[in-house]
Amino acid sequence: MSKSKETPAQIIKRLEKELADEKLKNMVLNTMIDISDSQYGTQIRKKFSPKPSEASGRKKE
Numbered sequence: 895m896s897k898s899k900e901t902p903a904q905i906i907k908r909l910e911k912e913l914a915d916e917k918l919k920n921m922v923l924n925t926m927i928d929i930s931d932s933q934y935g936t937q938i939r940k941k942f943s944p945k946p947s948e949a950s951g952r953k954k955e
Contacts, residue, residue: 900908907931 927938930938
């Protein structure tokens, strides 16, 4: 069915399915990262810091 001819109910149903699929994909990827971290000692997740450290070597002039 063409997306332009979807009824609001059909759109909602399609979007709910897409959301469920993405949540499952996210869970699988996070599980894969957890397994990799525990079995291989990797650190795949990026650590975010609130601001760059003062020792980063960059100076504003």
